[in-house]
Amino acid sequence: MQAINLEEIDRQIKVIKQAVSDLSIARKQFPAVDRNLVRLSASLKMLELNVSDVIDVN
Amino acid sequence: MNSEHIYWNPVLEKLPPEKIRQLQLIKFKKILKWTYDHSRFHRQLYDNAGLKVEDIQSFDDIQRVPKVEKSMMRDIQRKEPFPYGDALCVPLDEVTIFRQTSGTTGQPVYQPDTWQDWEWWAECWCYVLWAQGYRPTDRVFIPFGYNIFVAFWAGHYAAEKLGCEVVPGGVLDTKARILKIQELKATALMATPTYVLGMADTARTKLNIDPAELTIEKITCAGEPGASISSTKKRMQEAWGAKVYDHSGATEIGAWSYECTAQPGGIHVNEGFFLVEIEDVETGEIIEEPGHRGKMIITALDRMAQPCVRFDSKDIIEWDTKTCDCGRTFRIIKGGVVGRADDITKVKGVLLSPSAIEEVVRGIEGLGDEYEVVVDKLGDIDRIKLKIEIVSGWEDKVKSIESRLKNELRLKTNLGYRIEFYDYGQLPRYDVKAKRFKDLRNKH
Numbered sequence: 001m002q003a004i005n006l007e008e009i010d011r012q013i014k015v016i017k018q019a020v021s022d023l024s025i026a027r028k029q030f031p032a033v034d035r036n037l038v039r040l041s042a043s044l045k046m047l048e049l050n051v052s053d054v055i056d057v058n
Numbered sequence: 059m060n061s062e063h064i065y066w067n068p069v070l071e072k073l074p075p076e077k078i079r080q081l082q083l084i085k086f087k088k089i090l091k092w093t094y095d096h097s098r099f100h101r102q103l104y105d106n107a108g109l110k111v112e113d114i115q116s117f118d119d120i121q122r123v124p125k126v127e128k129s130m131m132r133d134i135q136r137k138e139p140f141p142y143g144d145a146l147c148v149p150l151d152e153v154t155i156f157r158q159t160s161g162t163t164g165q166p167v168y169q170p171d172t173w174q175d176w177e178w179w180a181e182c183w184c185y186v187l188w189a190q191g192y193r194p195t196d197r198v199f200i201p202f203g204y205n206i207f208v209a210f211w212a213g214h215y216a217a218e219k220l221g222c223e224v225v226p227g228g229v230l231d232t233k234a235r236i237l238k239i240q241e242l243k244a245t246a247l248m249a250t251p252t253y254v255l256g257m258a259d260t261a262r263t264k265l266n267i268d269p270a271e272l273t274i275e276k277i278t279c280a281g282e283p284g285a286s287i288s289s290t291k292k293r294m295q296e297a298w299g300a301k302v303y304d305h306s307g308a309t310e311i312g313a314w315s316y317e318c319t320a321q322p323g324g325i326h327v328n329e330g331f332f333l334v335e336i337e338d339v340e341t342g343e344i345i346e347e348p349g350h351r352g353k354m355i356i357t358a359l360d361r362m363a364q365p366c367v368r369f370d371s372k373d374i375i376e377w378d379t380k381t382c383d384c385g386r387t388f389r390i391i392k393g394g395v396v397g398r399a400d401d402i403t404k405v406k407g408v409l410l411s412p413s414a415i416e417e418v419v420r421g422i423e424g425l426g427d428e429y430e431v432v433v434d435k436l437g438d439i440d441r442i443k444l445k446i447e448i449v450s451g452w453e454d455k456v457k458s459i460e461s462r463l464k465n466e467l468r469l470k471t472n473l474g475y476r477i478e479f480y481d482y483g484q485l486p487r488y489d490v491k492a493k494r495f496k497d498l499r500n501k502h
Binding site: 006038039046053054 | 073077080081084176177360
């Protein structure tokens, strides 16, 4: 089984997180962006729980 | 199946125990700080105990954090911010879903969840379902009344998240649900043990369908201890010709545990997302070693809107000594949740667990699935009556069944019982959680 590169997954998670943060500028004027970002952020948080948090101890 | 696909999270579920503890401590400190900073209720609780967040530096320190009981949550709710009160940690407009507890033990507790918390609920359930063999090819039938109780809601969302095809069997009656399972060739099912057995009974007696001939391959049970009671599990598995798995969770906690396909005789605690402590009911000491029962004190390490920090669940559990063949390092609760501290009542000075009675009843051929236990007093003396149904065709064996039942109950529970036999179908049936234990001693 190929080793899982947690650091690389975490790095990509951070890239997406930054993209979400950048998109946030458009939130106030654009409900469709705002509410979908809420959902996207929740999914991102689940990625962090599964990967980024584990890096701290692995 | 390729071994690399056994785990929902192949890193977290196989972390060495010392690293799991390390992760739990880091997360506990974070959720404690979040709770202190955002919940007036918790801040007051900790201030009154003289506890500072930074005091918690080790696992032993965690025991200094005051526990939260359900009654405390009842007291603060139905007030501003309405209706959740002072334990709400987010602005009201971030709450997206309302749920409440069933109210079995008193006034229901309200549970607010943000979208992130709801995603977290589903994530916890993904661990449950993946460990029980659910895959995108499954067609999952969910026969429960979708309503204000969390029940299988998160199971539904998790199955969708896994990529399963979900069939919500909400407002259908039992017969219609069985026929829909047959029509769609559903492969998996989620229900309480009581309802799993009840559906099988309805299939056989009202529809002349053998449930084992249907296409259900796996059943996830929750809401009652039955799927970890060996005799009840055996009855369900034989009735449906399917593997039956246990799961334990609660509205104010989350989906904290799961049995895996190795069926180790207990349930794994999802120790990446929850911290479970077991407290001796008599001494209040934390029990670290396996083999000693106590009540569960639990922390949901990532639940934010209304946190669950050192919640006194009153569930009676014990650690298992063994590790699981599945390879997960998450510890096992032996035999699942065996009862509740407020359910396990002293009768004639002896601690009585209703699940011990169920183990005996469901292990005897000729007895129906339903039963009822009534405890009352004659003068100053406690009495226990067991009401039980005899299956049609077994009436001439009542005497020998009664003798066996009394012997096995005495061995298992150290108590004597009066047995009352009923014809099959006379005792109440339940669609969700059964109410089979009645304590009438304070009602005289």
